[in-house]
Amino acid sequence: MNPTRPNLAGWVRSSNNVTQQFLSLGGRPDVVSLAGGLPGSEFYPVDAVRSATGRALDRWGAQALEYGPVEGFPALRASIAKRIAAANDAPVGIDNVLLTAGAMQGLDLLGKTLIDPGDLIVAQFPTYLGALDAWRPRNPSYAKLDWQLDRPGLDDVLSDAKFVYAVPNFSNPTGVLVPTEHRKALLSKVHAAGTWLVEDDPYLPLQIDGSAGPSILALDAASRLGNVYDGPVVYLGTLSKSIAPGFRVGWVVAEPRLIETLALAKQSTDLSSSMFAQAVALELIESDIEATHVPMMVRHYRERRDALCASAARHLSEWFSWDVPPGGMFVWLRATNPAIDTNQLYTFALEEKVAFVPSSVFDPAGELRDAMRLNFTRSTPDMLDEGIRRLARAVRRYLASSAPDRGTC
Numbered sequence: 043m044n045p046t047r048p049n050l051a052g053w054v055r056s057s058n059n060v061t062q063q064f065l066s067l068g069g070r071p072d073v074v075s076l077a078g079g080l081p082g083s084e085f086y087p088v089d090a091v092r093s094a095t096g097r098a099l100d101r102w103g104a105q106a107l108e109y110g111p112v113e114g115f116p117a118l119r120a121s122i123a124k125r126i127a128a129a130n131d132a133p134v135g136i137d138n139v140l141l142t143a144g145a146m147q148g149l150d151l152l153g154k155t156l157i158d159p160g161d162l163i164v165a166q167f168p169t170y171l172g173a174l175d176a177w178r179p180r181n182p183s184y185a186k187l188d189w190q191l192d193r194p195g196l197d198d199v200l201s202d203a204k205f206v207y208a209v210p211n212f213s214n215p216t217g218v219l220v221p222t223e224h225r226k227a228l229l230s231k232v233h234a235a236g237t238w239l240v241e242d243d244p245y246l247p248l249q250i251d252g253s254a255g256p257s258i259l260a261l262d263a264a265s266r267l268g269n270v271y272d273g274p275v276v277y278l279g280t281l282s283k284s285i286a287p288g289f290r291v292g293w294v295v296a297e298p299r300l301i302e303t304l305a306l307a308k309q310s311t312d313l314s315s316s317m318f319a320q321a322v323a324l325e326l327i328e329s330d331i332e333a334t335h336v337p338m339m340v341r342h343y344r345e346r347r348d349a350l351c352a353s354a355a356r357h358l359s360e361w362f363s364w365d366v367p368p369g370g371m372f373v374w375l376r377a378t379n380p381a382i383d384t385n386q387l388y389t390f391a392l393e394e395k396v397a398f399v400p401s402s403v404f405d406p407a408g409e410l411r412d413a414m415r416l417n418f419t420r421s422t423p424d425m426l427d428e429g430i431r432r433l434a435r436a437v438r439r440y441l442a443s444s445a446p447d448r449g450t451c
């Protein structure tokens with residue numbers, strides 16, 4: 043007889059394993075996966091990492107294999123503080139920085155630290171799926187930030203919000219680059235409302251056409267005196283897109299009291315991030331590998347983005363429209379045919395052995411059904427073209443089917 047065990051926590055019922063599904067599709071050779079949010083793995087700097095590992099062990103010895111301070115390996119913390127200070131012309135010191143296991147852990151710790159059940163988050167819409175996942179156990183509610191900042195009532199909504207969440211550079215999922223004027227306007231509303239603004243910036247290095255905008259952190263720092271940042275912006279960064287996601291090295295930059303509280307939350311999550319990964323990452327940063335590595339990678343990403351968009355223009359423009367993203371990793375296709383529900387299309391796409399991410403998972407309410415996210419960084423131009431051809435076949439079959447309600451993904 044099976045013993046009766048306690049039920050799982052309530053939030054699990056409203057959760058899903060969409061991210062795991064999409065990551066696992068990447069391992070199926072018969073499927074062209076345009077779904078994952080992964081860099082091109084052939085560009086990971088394996089040789090540079092090998093020699094950086096040797097240098098890190100020579101330099102730090104057993105210290106690189108220890109538990110570390112919960113705030114992060116001090117030498118890397120100082121190096122990231124210097125880099126953020128220089129890039130943003132901001133008074134960012136070591137006390138403003140918490141090193142995390144990727145930006146994802148920063149999102150999780152912010153949830154742990156800031157969100158009580160029912161708290162309101164004003165999130166850029168559509169919203170990064172990982173952030174929704176990270177915060178689901180805290181049971182927040184959401185309001186949409188669509189950058190129409192003169193919308194009546196927005197100021198009241200912001201006053202009620204625990205924080206605002208935005209990905210202004212080449213957003214996930216839309217690839218949108220938020221104009222500087224919108225960033226400034228949002229910042230002044232955040233000041234007026236007395237709330238926090240979480241600026242998630244993983245795609246900063248992937249500038250394909252021209253440059254990214256000034257960070258909201260930089261815009262805020264410009265009006266501050268003093269040598270420690272003490273404003274309302276909480277800035278997240280990562281090495282996942284500029285070097286490799288396997289490092290799991292990211293950072294949160296915020297005012298020192300929030301950093302202390304986030305460190306308290308991190309202590310009960312993992313005691314400390316991997317000292318080994320942080321020591322190797324420090325060697326890579328000090329060797330300035332990104333200065334050559336990132337431009338090489340971006341050249342390939344430009345070719346891939348253009349290949350995907352050209353193929354979409356040939357095969358999908360009858361049913362979808364899109365903007366060519368100026369950077370990042372994704373193209374966001376919006377259905378121009380109102381009969382298309384991308385949750386339903388997904389089933390037909392998998393039958394054709396191509397995967398994408400339907401828009402519903404980027405909506406806290408799950409209601410956005412007319413768009414999809416396609417990744418262009420992981421596949422070669424030929425694979426992208428093949429994936430788009432398969433997608434076009436799936437759309438044709440889907441629209442021809444008399445019973446479109448085939449469930450959801």
Ligand SMILES: Cc1ncc(COP(=O)(O)O)c(C=O)c1O
Nearest residue numbers: 079144145146170214280282292
């Ligand atoms: C907007 C956004 N934030 C955070 C992350 C997490 O990045 P990391 O690999 O640093 O955890 C991603 C990853 O794709 C992302 O798209």
